Amino acid sequence: MVESTVHATHAVVTLDVALPGIIWGWMITLNMWAKSIGTGVILVGAFLLYRHKKDEMPNLRWTMPLISFIFLNIFLLFTLTDLHQPYRMVNIFLHPHWTSAITVGAWMASLFTALVTVLMVIGYFDAHPNVRKNCALANAARANSGLYEKIFPFVVFLAIPVTLYTAIIMAESSARELWQAPAEVMQMMWAALLAGSAALILVSGKWSAEARKDLALVLAIATFFSFLMYMGEYFFSFKSSEAEATLAYVHAGGAYNTEFWFGMVLGFIVPFFIAVGSMKSDNKTLLRFAAILALVGLYMAKDVWLKIPQMLPLS
Amino acid sequence: MKLGFLVDLNLCMGCKGCEVACKVENEVPLSSWRLRVKYIDIGTFPDAKREFTPLRCNHCENAPCERICPVSALHYLENGIVNVDSSRCIGCAGCMMACPYGAIYMDPETNTADKCTYCAHRIESGMMPACVVICPVQANIFGDLDDDTSHISQYIMAHQGAVQVRKPEKHTNPKHFYVGGGTQTLDPLAQQRIEGYSLFNNITHLKHVGDPNHGVIDRFLAPFESHEKLDNKSFVDFDNHESEGGH
Numbered sequence: 001m002v003e004s005t006v007h008a009t010h011a012v013v014t015l016d017v018a019l020p021g022i023i024w025g026w027m028i029t030l031n032m033w034a035k036s037i038g039t040g041v042i043l044v045g046a047f048l049l050y051r052h053k054k055d056e057m058p059n060l061r062w063t064m065p066l067i068s069f070i071f072l073n074i075f076l077l078f079t080l081t082d083l084h085q086p087y088r089m090v091n092i093f094l095h096p097h098w099t100s101a102i103t104v105g106a107w108m109a110s111l112f113t114a115l116v117t118v119l120m121v122i123g124y125f126d127a128h129p130n131v132r133k134n135c136a137l138a139n140a141a142r143a144n145s146g147l148y149e150k151i152f153p154f155v156v157f158l159a160i161p162v163t164l165y166t167a168i169i170m171a172e173s174s175a176r177e178l179w180q181a182p183a184e185v186m187q188m189m190w191a192a193l194l195a196g197s198a199a200l201i202l203v204s205g206k207w208s209a210e211a212r213k214d215l216a217l218v219l220a221i222a223t224f225f226s227f228l229m230y231m232g233e234y235f236f237s238f239k240s241s242e243a244e245a246t247l248a249y250v251h252a253g254g255a256y257n258t259e260f261w262f263g264m265v266l267g268f269i270v271p272f273f274i275a276v277g278s279m280k281s282d283n284k285t286l287l288r289f290a291a292i293l294a295l296v297g298l299y300m301a302k303d304v305w306l307k308i309p310q311m312l313p314l315s
Numbered sequence: 316m317k318l319g320f321l322v323d324l325n326l327c328m329g330c331k332g333c334e335v336a337c338k339v340e341n342e343v344p345l346s347s348w349r350l351r352v353k354y355i356d357i358g359t360f361p362d363a364k365r366e367f368t369p370l371r372c373n374h375c376e377n378a379p380c381e382r383i384c385p386v387s388a389l390h391y392l393e394n395g396i397v398n399v400d401s402s403r404c405i406g407c408a409g410c411m412m413a414c415p416y417g418a419i420y421m422d423p424e425t426n427t428a429d430k431c432t433y434c435a436h437r438i439e440s441g442m443m444p445a446c447v448v449i450c451p452v453q454a455n456i457f458g459d460l461d462d463d464t465s466h467i468s469q470y471i472m473a474h475q476g477a478v479q480v481r482k483p484e485k486h487t488n489p490k491h492f493y494v495g496g497g498t499q500t501l502d503p504l505a506q507q508r509i510e511g512y513s514l515f516n517n518i519t520h521l522k523h524v525g526d527p528n529h530g531v532i533d534r535f536l537a538p539f540e541s542h543e544k545l546d547n548k549s550f551v552d553f554d555n556h557e558s559e560g561g562h
Contacts, residue, residue: 172409
């Protein structure tokens with residue numbers, strides 16, 4: 001009965017057009033997740049290179065840019081694929097609109113990917129002197145080995161805005177009040193450190209225990225603060241009516257509630273405790289398990305946070 | 316010149332003439348809307364009434380869609396209209412994420428963003444927007460906000476205190492005003508969408524954004540293929556494609 005379900009002061013929409021559902025779907029989630037790994041490995045790799053000798057992490061010099069290159073290309077591929085007019089992507093470079101974080105981000109990400117590619121080529125051929133001895137590219141890379149160290153600081157610096165620009169895109173999405181710039185900026189940064197440390201943990205089998213301990217430390221800190229950020233937003237975003245209405249899609253139970261809490265437990269809580277434990281006892285297998293869980297959980301958390309604001313009717 | 320729109324909701328009778336005129340004038344495809352009239356029932360029987368709210372682009376002075384568009388496909392005209400250049404649009408849907416009024420759609424035929432342009436092509440020729448011309452009760456009032464003698468300026472002056480915009484807290488400074496509205500008619504959070512209380516149809520969500528007959532790969536192949544001609548039936552079946560992400 002209407003009398004029992006609809007408050008007298010409430011209004012009920014009785015005729016309207018079909019509203020668009022989720023506009024930015026799993027491809028954008030994958031895009032953000034892959035970018036977190038692509039920039040995170042550079043940031044965490046730089047931290048490790050600062051803290052430890054290269055001998056302790058024999059393959060880092062080429063695996064770090066290789067992982068970054070792979071995931072940056074996944075990120076770029078899905079950025080392109082999500083466009084309704086993919087061939088017009090070139091318009092971002094021909095007709096850039098600089099107030100748009102999409103434009104600024106596309107330029108920075110392209111430059112970043114190009115520089116990471118240079119690092120990868122130099123790093124790989126330096127580490128494998130017997131590979132393609134007669135290849136001009138390989139020889140040029142080996143001859144310019146010093147370039148790696150020269151451009152690496154700039155790549156690390158550039159990794160920060162490339163990590164963060166998606167947060168500004170979300171902040172520019174004025175219709176989605178859940179995405180506030182300060183919170184999103186911090187979420188993105190923690191996500192990059194989480195994803196970067198998790199990805200490097202997976203290739204750190206032959207590294208020194210001390211280097212792995214540092215990776216576990218970064219993973220523990222990143223999962224802890226990521227979890228805190230989400231909890232803060234989940235429970236205390238009540239100052240904005242739109243954010244509160246958006247969070248109702250999670251608070252009320254259902255698929256997004258399940259996905260969110262799976263993300264929190266698998267991605268942040270469990271990896272945090274495993275990472276803290278790994279700092280005392282060097283258990284490679286357990287730490288790898290934590291890294292995989294963290295990457296899966298991060299995807300789930302990002303997926304929920306991306307989709308729920310899009311379910312709110314805007315008009 | 317700063318063109319603006321005002322709808323007197325006290326006059327609107329929900330005939331949807333403006334909706335139809337807009338569709339015809341701008342050849343808006345089925346499943347897409349530049350202008351729509353929403354019916355909202357308020358109160359409990361017998362103390363109930365039905366309100367009608369025409370919704371279109373607000374042509375904000377501080378337009379989030381213009382700011383986020385990476386290629387300036389959304390741009391300001393000198394008369395204040397926020398226009399769309401669909402030949403430049405890359406279809407990123409950033410504008411759809413930015414518009415607080417849900418006024419932008421992905422055209423299923425061109426796969427580009429589109430929206431109400433206040434009939435910029437008609438204005439250029441000295442004509443009024445189609446929805447203004449068709450309105451049988453002159454609820455749609457359109458004109459130059461910078462001109463104190465224009466109908467819209469005088470209407471706003473005559474209704475001081477009763478003129479509202481949607482979501483003023485967004486700081487978009489809309490150039491689309493309402494007279495006779497209230498929170499229940501203008502704030503979507505004050506309205507419920509309850510299954511079973513809709514007239515004529517169920518509460519529906521588009522399960523596609525953009526062309527419902529083409530998947531992601533097809534977007535890359537589209538320039539090299541001849542498309543099957545789309546007909547009305549192509550857009551009626553909302554369940555024929557992926558629910559998300561496949562747009």
